[in-house]
Amino acid sequence: MGFTTLLWPRSSGFTIRLIDDSSIQKSLSSEILDKKLKNNNGLIRPMKKKTDPEVGIDALMVMIPSDLDYLVKLHRAEEITRFCMDFFNLYLVKDGEKPCLSLAGPFLGAPPAVMGMEKLIALGAKRLWVIGWCGSLIPDLRIGDLVIPTRAMSEEGTSQHYPINEKVLGTDEGLDEMIEQALRGKGQAFKKGAVWTTDAPYRETPAKVREYQDRGAIAVEMEMSALMTLAIYRNVRLSGLLVVSDELFDLKWHPGFSTPGLKKMSRLAGEILLEMVDSLNG
Numbered sequence: 001m002g003f004t005t006l007l008w009p010r011s012s013g014f015t016i017r018l019i020d021d022s023s024i025q026k027s028l029s030s031e032i033l034d035k036k037l038k039n040n041n042g043l044i045r046p047m048k049k050k051t052d053p054e055v056g057i058d059a060l061m062v063m064i065p066s067d068l069d070y071l072v073k074l075h076r077a078e079e080i081t082r083f084c085m086d087f088f089n090l091y092l093v094k095d096g097e098k099p100c101l102s103l104a105g106p107f108l109g110a111p112p113a114v115m116g117m118e119k120l121i122a123l124g125a126k127r128l129w130v131i132g133w134c135g136s137l138i139p140d141l142r143i144g145d146l147v148i149p150t151r152a153m154s155e156e157g158t159s160q161h162y163p164i165n166e167k168v169l170g171t172d173e174g175l176d177e178m179i180e181q182a183l184r185g186k187g188q189a190f191k192k193g194a195v196w197t198t199d200a201p202y203r204e205t206p207a208k209v210r211e212y213q214d215r216g217a218i219a220v221e222m223e224m225s226a227l228m229t230l231a232i233y234r235n236v237r238l239s240g241l242l243v244v245s246d247e248l249f250d251l252k253w254h255p256g257f258s259t260p261g262l263k264k265m266s267r268l269a270g271e272i273l274l275e276m277v278d279s280l281n282g
Helices: 021-026 030-036 065-075 110-122 173-185 206-214 224-234 260-281
Strands: 003-010 013-020 058-062 089-095 098-105 127-136 146-155 191-198 217-221 237-247
Touching: 058 065, 058 110, 058 260, 065 089, 065 098, 065 260, 098 110, 098 260, 110 127, 110 224, 127 224, 127 260, 146 173, 146 217, 146 224, 173 237, 173 260, 191 224, 206 217, 217 237, 224 237, 237 260
Parallel strands: 058 098, 058 127, 127 237, 146 191, 191 217
Antiparallel strands: 003 013, 089 098, 127 217, 146 237
C-alpha cells in the first residue's frame, strides 16, 4: 500500500498529512474535489467595473486582426477607449443607445481567448460567436473553405483549469444550426466536425497529424476546445465559423495566409455572422 504526502496550508505554516493512495484514486473526480474545497473560485475573478460598458447578449470574438479591422469598419462599430484590457480591443454596435452586438479581439491561442471571453461574459454576453482560421486535416477542405467546429480534442493547457466533469465538450447545437442555415441561404458550402486544438503550431508533427486524423479531426486551430470548455463552465452558448488558412492533410504544410481567396472568404464569413446576429436582434 502506498502513501502520498500532502502539504495543507495553515495560517501558521503547513500541516503534513499522509493519505492512502487508494483513497486518492477514489476522489479524483473534479465534482468530489469541488465539494471538498470550501472555495473553488479564483482569487482574481472576471467582473464588470463601474466604468465598463454593457455589451449586449451577442459577442463576436474575432481571432484575426485584419478580420477584426474589416468588420469594425463595415459596421461602423464604436471603439470603447475607456475599456482597460490591454490584450484585446472592444467595439460596440448600437441600436440607438442600446448595444446590440460587441466585437472583440484579436486573440491568439487559448489563454488570451479565454480571458477575453471571461470578460465578455462578465459584461453581459450570453451568446458567443467565434470567427477565426484553421488548418485542414482532410483533403476535402482546401484553403478558403468554411468549417463549423462542433467538437474539439484538446492539446492545450487552459481547459484543465475549468472542471466540467463528464459533460460532452462541444458547441451549442442551436447556434450551430443558425450558422448552417445562414450559410445555406448564401449558397456557401461548409463542413462541420471535430477540431484539434493545440498550443504549439510548430509542433504539429506528422505523427500528431496522423493521430488526430485517425480520431476524426477535420481541422487544427488554437482556441476552440478551451472556449467550448469555458462556455460549459459558465453556462453560456458558443458557436464558431472557421476559414481554412493552410493545409496539412498530406503531411506537408501548404500555407495560404496571403492568398486573395482566404481574405475574401474570411470577410464573407464575418459578414454572414454579423448579418445573422443582426437578424436575431432585429
